[in-house]
Amino acid sequence: MRAIISLFLISVLAWGIATALNEIPFGAAKTKVGEYYIGRGKEQTGASNIVTSVVVNYRGFDTLGEVTVLFVAAIGLGAVLATRRKKEKRDVEPASLVLYTGCRLLFPLILLFGAYIFIHGHLTPGGGFQGGAVVASAFVLVYLGCRGRRISETASKTVESLGGLVFIVVGLVGLAVGGGYFLSNYLPKGELNSLFSAGIIPIIYIAIGFKVGSELAGVIDHLVEESE
Amino acid sequence: MIFVVSLLTLLMLSAAIAALIFKDLMSAVIASCMVSLIAAILFYFLQAPDVAMAEASIGAALVTAVFIIAIRRTKRYEE
Numbered sequence: 001m002r003a004i005i006s007l008f009l010i011s012v013l014a015w016g017i018a019t020a021l022n023e024i025p026f027g028a029a030k031t032k033v034g035e036y037y038i039g040r041g042k043e044q045t046g047a048s049n050i051v052t053s054v055v056v057n058y059r060g061f062d063t064l065g066e067v068t069v070l071f072v073a074a075i076g077l078g079a080v081l082a083t084r085r086k087k088e089k090r091d092v093e094p095a096s097l098v099l100y101t102g103c104r105l106l107f108p109l110i111l112l113f114g115a116y117i118f119i120h121g122h123l124t125p126g127g128g129f130q131g132g133a134v135v136a137s138a139f140v141l142v143y144l145g146c147r148g149r150r151i152s153e154t155a156s157k158t159v160e161s162l163g164g165l166v167f168i169v170v171g172l173v174g175l176a177v178g179g180g181y182f183l184s185n186y187l188p189k190g191e192l193n194s195l196f197s198a199g200i201i202p203i204i205y206i207a208i209g210f211k212v213g214s215e216l217a218g219v220i221d222h223l224v225e226e227s228e
Numbered sequence: 229m230i231f232v233v234s235l236l237t238l239l240m241l242s243a244a245i246a247a248l249i250f251k252d253l254m255s256a257v258i259a260s261c262m263v264s265l266i267a268a269i270l271f272y273f274l275q276a277p278d279v280a281m282a283e284a285s286i287g288a289a290l291v292t293a294v295f296i297i298a299i300r301r302t303k304r305y306e307e
Contacts, residue, residue, distance in 0.1 A: 049278075051278045117281065125277035125278045125280075125281060126277070126278060126281045127278065129282060130278065130281040130282050130285060133282065133285035133286045133289070133290060134281075134285045136285075136290060137285055137289035137290060137293075140289060140290065140293045143293075144293070144296075216290060220290070220293060220294070220297075223294060223297045223298075224297060226301070
């Protein structure tokens with residue numbers, strides 16, 4: 001009986017999704033705003049990656065909200081898991097030599113790749129969130145492969161707070177001296193497709209990259225701490 | 229092109245079904261990691277490299293790590 005009811009409910013859901021998807025033409029432009037971004041985005045923001053110009057410039061305030069949500073989630077996790085006192089450094093069983101050496105070899109390369117993604121956020125695909133997640137996955141590799149190593153909690157919290165602070169301060173300076181609204185792009189746009197271009201976009205994306213990377217690494221650190 | 233995409237979609241669906249029926253939770257987590265990885269490749273084919281990067285690094289790496297840490301704390305086999 002239960003199976004029949006679930007099957008019925010799932011088919012109703014599938015029918016609803018299928019009709020809704022049928023109404024939307026796949027890949028066709030529905031609104032004018034997308035056309036505007038694609039046509040004018042490059043000259044208005046100086047970023048050759050349109051996605052970045054939308055995320056950081058046109059919809060920068062939404063990105064601040066996203067960063068805040070991530071921050072609150074990380075703080076909440078820390079508050080739940082940090083109830084116990086930190087234990088003293090214990091001797092953990094070391095990983096095999098191949099794993100240990102491989103992790104030590106790969107760690108700086110993955111960090112470099114993450115930094116590349118968020119520094120070049122306005123030129124190539126990717127940006128602060130993706131680069132930060134790649135940086136955090138480098139720390140995951142260290143936690144899994146070189147057991148017993150930990151990042152300093154003070155350092156990660158400092159980097160995280162500095163990243164958020166840079167974002168807010170750059171936005172507020174735009175409110176004060178720039179175009180008169182929060183996160184207006186007041187720095188010189190520079191030459192299209194060069195590293196030093198697009199005004200405040202690279203600064204904000206680097207800040208987001210550091211913030212997201214240290215935040216996610218801190219989350220993993222709390223979980224690993226709890227699991228041992 | 230369409231052949232490759234169909235093959236990847238089929239692989240993704242079978243990985244998702246495998247994640248549901250595996251009794252060994254570690255295998256189920258690896259199967260769900262494979263779903264994320266193939267989703268990332270499909271995003272790339274749909275010309276969304278930004279989304280593909282986020283999916284690969286968060287869906288395949290970080291979420292899998294969190295699940296593995298959780299399994300280490302609890303039981304590995306489903307009853």
